Amino acid sequence: MAVDKVMNVIRRKLAFGLVALVMGLGTQTGVAQAQDAASILKLAFDNWRADSSFARVQMTIKRATGTRNLTMESWTQGSDKALVRFVKPARDAGNATLQLGSQTYVFNPKLNQVIKLPASALSQSWMGSDFSYEDLSRSEKIITDYTHKLLSTKSVGGKKVYVIESTPIKGKPIVWGKQIVSVRSDGVLVSIAYYDQVGKRVRIMSADKISTIGGRPYPTVMTMRRDGKPGLFTRITTLSAKFDLAIPKYIFTRSNLQNPRN
Amino acid sequence: MIDTLKTFGSLAWRNLWRNSRRTFITLIVVSVGLWSILFFNSFMIAWTQASKQATLSVLIGSGQIHAPGYMDDPSIDRLMQPPDAALTKALNAPDITAWATRLQLPGVVVSEYKTLPITIVGVDPALERKVSSIPGKVVKGRYLKDVSDDGIILGLNLAKRLKTGLGRRVILMSQNVEGKLAEQSFDVVGLFDADKNTEDFYAFTGRTAEQAFVGLKNQIAEIVIVTPDTVNVDTTVKNLQAAAPKLDVKSWRKLSLFLAASDTFMQGFIYVWLGVVFALMAIGIVNTQLMTVFERTQEFGLLRALGMKSRLVLLLVAMESAVMIGVGVLLGIVMAAATIWWLSSGVDLSAFAAALEMFQGGQVLYLKYQPQAFIQFSILIWLLGIIVALWPARRAAKSNPVDAMRRLT
Numbered sequence: 001m002a003v004d005k006v007m008n009v010i011r012r013k014l015a016f017g018l019v020a021l022v023m024g025l026g027t028q029t030g031v032a033q034a035q036d037a038a039s040i041l042k043l044a045f046d047n048w049r050a051d052s053s054f055a056r057v058q059m060t061i062k063r064a065t066g067t068r069n070l071t072m073e074s075w076t077q078g079s080d081k082a083l084v085r086f087v088k089p090a091r092d093a094g095n096a097t098l099q100l101g102s103q104t105y106v107f108n109p110k111l112n113q114v115i116k117l118p119a120s121a122l123s124q125s126w127m128g129s130d131f132s133y134e135d136l137s138r139s140e141k142i143i144t145d146y147t148h149k150l151l152s153t154k155s156v157g158g159k160k161v162y163v164i165e166s167t168p169i170k171g172k173p174i175v176w177g178k179q180i181v182s183v184r185s186d187g188v189l190v191s192i193a194y195y196d197q198v199g200k201r202v203r204i205m206s207a208d209k210i211s212t213i214g215g216r217p218y219p220t221v222m223t224m225r226r227d228g229k230p231g232l233f234t235r236i237t238t239l240s241a242k243f244d245l246a247i248p249k250y251i252f253t254r255s256n257l258q259n260p261r262n
Numbered sequence: 263m264i265d266t267l268k269t270f271g272s273l274a275w276r277n278l279w280r281n282s283r284r285t286f287i288t289l290i291v292v293s294v295g296l297w298s299i300l301f302f303n304s305f306m307i308a309w310t311q312a313s314k315q316a317t318l319s320v321l322i323g324s325g326q327i328h329a330p331g332y333m334d335d336p337s338i339d340r341l342m343q344p345p346d347a348a349l350t351k352a353l354n355a356p357d358i359t360a361w362a363t364r365l366q367l368p369g370v371v372v373s374e375y376k377t378l379p380i381t382i383v384g385v386d387p388a389l390e391r392k393v394s395s396i397p398g399k400v401v402k403g404r405y406l407k408d409v410s411d412d413g414i415i416l417g418l419n420l421a422k423r424l425k426t427g428l429g430r431r432v433i434l435m436s437q438n439v440e441g442k443l444a445e446q447s448f449d450v451v452g453l454f455d456a457d458k459n460t461e462d463f464y465a466f467t468g469r470t471a472e473q474a475f476v477g478l479k480n481q482i483a484e485i486v487i488v489t490p491d492t493v494n495v496d497t498t499v500k501n502l503q504a505a506a507p508k509l510d511v512k513s514w515r516k517l518s519l520f521l522a523a524s525d526t527f528m529q530g531f532i533y534v535w536l537g538v539v540f541a542l543m544a545i546g547i548v549n550t551q552l553m554t555v556f557e558r559t560q561e562f563g564l565l566r567a568l569g570m571k572s573r574l575v576l577l578l579v580a581m582e583s584a585v586m587i588g589v590g591v592l593l594g595i596v597m598a599a600a601t602i603w604w605l606s607s608g609v610d611l612s613a614f615a616a617a618l619e620m621f622q623g624g625q626v627l628y629l630k631y632q633p634q635a636f637i638q639f640s641i642l643i644w645l646l647g648i649i650v651a652l653w654p655a656r657r658a659a660k661s662n663p664v665d666a667m668r669r670l671t
Contacts, residue, residue: 102442173433173445175374196374197430 037148037164040183052077053214055241056087061234071239081252085260098257107257114258142179145172151180160185176202184210188217201227214241270574274581284557285586288550292590293597295543296643300598303536303635308609308627310528311491317521318514319395320460321383323486324495325513327502332483333510336381338367338437341481342509352505353485357493362389365472366483369436371416371465373424380420380465382434384472387411393488396454396466403428403452411468412475413451417461421453428453434465439477446475540639547587547643548650555579555654562658563666572659579655580648587647591640598636605629 053076061068071088085096094109104117146166154161164181168174177197182190191206203226207219223235250256278285318324327349329342344363345353353361365384370377387406391397396415397405406413414432416424426432431447438444448467455461473480489498495513503511515522562575609627658666 171447173447175372175431175433175447177374194374196425202374 037150037162037166038143040150040162041148041164041166041181042143043187051244052247053241053243054245054247056239058237058239059234060237062232064232075247075251077247077252083251083257096257096260098252098254100252105254105257112258114254142166142181145169145174146179156184156190161190184217186217188219189222190219203227208235213238214243216243266574270578270581274578274585277578277582278586281554284554288547288554288586289590289593291543291546291550292587292643292647293593295546296591296594296640297597297601299536299539299543299639299643300594300632300636301601302539303532303639304598304602304629304632305627306528306532306535307632308629310525310532312627314521314525316395317518319393319488320456321394321396321464321486322514322517322521323393324489325487325499325502325511326517327485327487327506328483328510328512330508330510333512336366336368336483338439338476338478341365341478341483344480344482345485345506349485349502349506349509352502353487355498355501357489357498357501359488359490360389360392361485361487362386362393363469363482364390364484364486365469365478365481367436367472367476369434371420371424372433372435373426373430375425376423378420378423379463381463382436382472383464383466384469385409385466386469393486396456396460396464399454399456400452401455403450405452406466406468409468410470411451412448412471413467414448415452415454415466416450417458417464418453418455419458419461420463420465421450423462426450434467434475436476438475444476536639540642543643544646547647551583551647551651552654555651555658559658559666562655563661563663563668566659566663567667572656575659576652576655579651583648583651584644587644590647591644594643595636595640599631602629602631 053074055074057072057074059070059072061070069089070086070092072084072086074082074084076082080099080101082099083096086092086094094107096107098105098107106115106117107113108115146168149165149167151163151165154163162183162185164183166179166181168176168178175197177195177199179195180191180193182192184190188210189207190210191204193204194202196202203224205222205224207221208223209219209221210217211220212218213220218238218241220238221235223233225233250261327342327345329340332340332342363386367382367384369380369382371380385394385406386409387397388408390406400415401418403415406415414434416426416432421427424432428450431449433445434448435443435445454466467475469482472478487498487502489495495515499511499513503509515525565575565578566572605627606629609629
């Protein structure tokens with residue numbers, strides 16, 4: 001029971017991270033001018049941080065035991081405020097996560113209680129999933145904690161794609177040996193591959209579908225696959241999204257977390 | 263009276279050699295019986311001692327000192343300052359072999375593949391070598407160099423579960439002094455081979471390296487002490503408690519209730535087991551004694567017919583038994599002592615290391631003489647042998663000499 005609760009909590013948290021990541025990568029402006037690898041990434045991520053967004057997102061988790069579909073709504077403001085609320089299925093509806101800076105609150109309607117998550121609970125991986133909280137909440141670290149090298153440029157569907165190898169700076173708390181990031185010239189993320197320290201690929205997140213949503217090109221379907229676990233994946237599908245909208249302040253409050261006003 | 267005893271002494275001695283085969287069998291039964299009791303007693307005690315020692319020497323030590331409340335909630339909020347002058351003096355007392363300070367904090371270890379909960383132990387390697395067996399169990403790489411070594415030592419099984427290895431880095435996370443999440447990259451410099459629990463739940467780094475990692479100045483989580491077997495650890499605990507009244511001093515019996523319980527259980531078990539062995543040996547000795555006395559019913563009848571008092575017949579039998587069993591007991595003591603002496607340099611069980619790991623047993627047993635057992639069991643066997651012989655002898659001596667000679671009794 002306790003394990004279930006923690007896992008649920010982590011799942012919500014994860015969902016939040018995913019949404020933040022996907023939303024962020026979509027809300028770009030042109031970075032085509034940037035030539036070196038670091039600035040290509042920096043521009044893409046800088047744009048992501050400043051924006052506000054609202055989206056309806058579906059998460060599909062395929063595991064050996066079956067497939068699970070969750071639908072959630074999310075609001076983000078800058079890089080430090082976010083609210084994610086599950087709306088489907090009924091079993092999970094009402095569960096919500098609020099992040100304010102480094103503090104994370106979780107609301108569980110069955111307990112009718114807001115729990116402030118200890119940092120250590122967040123650092124645990126979500127069992128059976130292809131994501132961990134780890135790589136989601138701090139994606140922006142890929143700018144500051146890595147050195148970047150432009151490996152190649154290629155053309156996919158008429159768009160220029162930069163393939164960048166990001167290697168962690170020595171001493172930074174990053175477990176990956178390297179990451180290979182593909183970014184389209186308009187700032188849309190195409191894929192991120194994670195490699196272990198001996199150079200073996202561990203997992204890859206890729207944009208399966210890039211289409212226009214909320215008035216901009218956006219990776220509407222993103223899938224995380226783990227090497228060595230064929231057929232299993234976690235997929236994020238953005239159903240609808242709005243960008244750069246004015247979000248009322250009350251959205252990111254604990255009272256709204258517990259008693260939704262929208 | 264002295265003359266009678268002298269006569270009976272030589273009579274008894276001759277009787278013993280009149281049927282040397284019978285005497286020989288009794289001697290073997292008694293000596294082997296006593297030898298097995300004494301040897302197994304020593305062996306079992308060495309075994310329990312070794313397993314206890316092996317378990318304690320991993321991390322627990324003979325006792326530990328913590329800040330109050332740390333045992334219930336081993337978090338960064340329940341730490342203590344390094345020992346002050348009074349406590350240091352108490353720790354340097356002659357009945358404490360060694361002591362070391364540690365910073366033990368809960369955390370998680372992250373590799374490319376997995377995130378697992380662990381206890382991060384910051385140690386002072388020079389002191390740790392004297393209190394813990396972990397430094398000697400590093401099978402790959404090296405142990406920590408000094409107190410500021412920021413490498414990390416992982417258990418073999420943990421490294422396997424994390425799919426990491428020597429020379430790679432892992433990320434440790436723990437709560438820092440401000441209550442926020444601290445994370446830092448640590449290079450895996452060594453892997454240790456201990457029991458699975460220890461391998462899975464403990465990772466070791468330099469103490470000051472860990473203090474820097476979580477933002478501590480010089481607070482520690484515990485002081486571990488080691489006392490020799492001969493010292494009563496409760497007295498040591500009392501002395502330390504007096505030197506540091508505000509801290510929580512506990513002996514290993516309080517720290518590891520399971521170990522204390524199993525220690526008590528094993529002590530009881532040894533006695534039960536020895537009781538069983540003793541009963542079996544006693545049956546063997548009784549049987550032989552009964553046989554030898556019943557065989558001589560005719561002889562006792564003849565002695566009675568010649569006018570010997572039944573009391574003196576009993577005395578004769580008692581003297582014979584006392585000498586024979588006495589020699590057997592002495593032989594048994596010598597055999598047991600020789601075996602224990604031969605094995606006292608250590609019985610190496612490392613061939614069964616894998617099987618023993620399950621019991622957290624020691625791999626080398628050091629057998630010791632148990633003087634109390636030597637005296638107790640020897641006297642018990644000796645008395646038992648004599649008493650048992652007297653019963654059939656009494657029947658023979660009390661019976662009608664004619665019937666006895668005709669073997670009617």
